[in-house]
Amino acid sequence: MIDKICTFLxxxxxxxxxxxxxxxxEVIFYGLQNIVGEIPKIFIMLAIAYxxxxxxxxxxxxxxxxxxxxxxxxVHLKTHIGCITFTTIFYCIIPFISQHFIMPSVIKYVVIFxxxxxxxxxxxxxxxxxxxxxxxxxxKVRKKKQIFSYIxxxxxxxxxxxxxxxxIANILILANLFQxxxxxxxxxxxxxxKYGFEVYDNTSLETx
Numbered sequence: 681m682i683d684k685i686c687t688f689l690x691x692x693x694x695x696x697x698x699x700x701x702x703x704x705x706e707v708i709f710y711g712l713q714n715i716v717g718e719i720p721k722i723f724i725m726l727a728i729a730y731x732x733x734x735x736x737x738x739x740x741x742x743x744x745x746x747x748x749x750x751x752x753x754x755v756h757l758k759t760h761i762g763c764i765t766f767t768t769i770f771y772c773i774i775p776f777i778s779q780h781f782i783m784p785s786v787i788k789y790v791v792i793f794x795x796x797x798x799x800x801x802x803x804x805x806x807x808x809x810x811x812x813x814x815x816x817x818x819x820k821v822r823k824k825k826q827i828f829s830y831i832x833x834x835x836x837x838x839x840x841x842x843x844x845x846x847x848i849a850n851i852l853i854l855a856n857l858f859q860x861x862x863x864x865x866x867x868x869x870x871x872x873x874k875y876g877f878e879v880y881d882n883t884s885l886e887t888x
Contacts, residue, residue: 686712706821710814721767729772737775737851745855748832751825753809753816754862755873770858778850788849792837795853799837799860803829806875809863815876822877833860 690709694700700708722742729738757763783791808825810816816825833856840852861867868875 721764725768725771728768734775738771741771741775741851741855749859751828752807752863755867755871756811774854779847782846792841795857796837799833802860806863810876812874812876812879
C-alpha cells in the first residue's frame with residue numbers, strides 16, 4: 681500500500697515537473713517512503729509522548745533526527761506492532777532520560793567525539809542501510825545519501841557540543857548514537873534484516 685501511494689505521488693510530481701529525471705524521481709520516491717511509512721507510527725508515538733508529559737521533547741527528537749535517519753536508513757522490524765513499539769520506545773525513552781542527567785563539559789566533549797568517530801566509521805561501512813524490501817541500488821543515490829549522512833550526523837553533534845541546554849544536547853547525542861547503531865550489521869543480524877544492496881549483489885547496482 682505504501683509503495684503504491686509513493687509511486688502515485690512520485691508520478692504526479694514528475695507530471696507536474698517534467699525536469700525531474702529518473703535519478704531525481706528515485707530520490708523523491710525513497711523520501712516519500714520514509715515520510716508516508718512513518719505517519720501512523722508518528723501519531724501513536726506522539727500520543728504516548730503526550731500522556732507521558734514529554735510531547736515537545738519527543739517531537740524535537742523526531743524532527744532533529746529526521747534528516748540523518750532519512751539519509752542513513754536502518755533496520756525495519758517485521759511486524760507493524762514491532763515497528764510501532766520500537767518507534768515509540770526510541771522517541772520516548774531518549775527524551776525522557778535526557779532530562780534527568782547533566783554531563784560535565786569535558787565529559788560531554790569526549791562523548792561527542794567518541795560518538796562522532798564511531799558514526800563516521802559506521803556510515804562509511806553501512807550507510808545508506810537499505811533493506812531487501814526497499815533496496816537502494818542506484819550508485820549515485822547511494823553516494824548522495826551517504827554524503828548527506830556524514831553532514832547531518834556531524835551537524836547534530838556540533839549543535840550538541842555548543843548548545844547550553846543539557847536536555848537538547850543529550851537528546852542529540854543519544855538520538856544520533858542510537859540511529860547509527862540501527863544501521864550496523866550486528867543490529868541487522870539481531871533483527872533478521874538484510875541489506876538490500878547485498879541481497880541483489882553488486883551486479884544489480886545501477887550507475888545511472
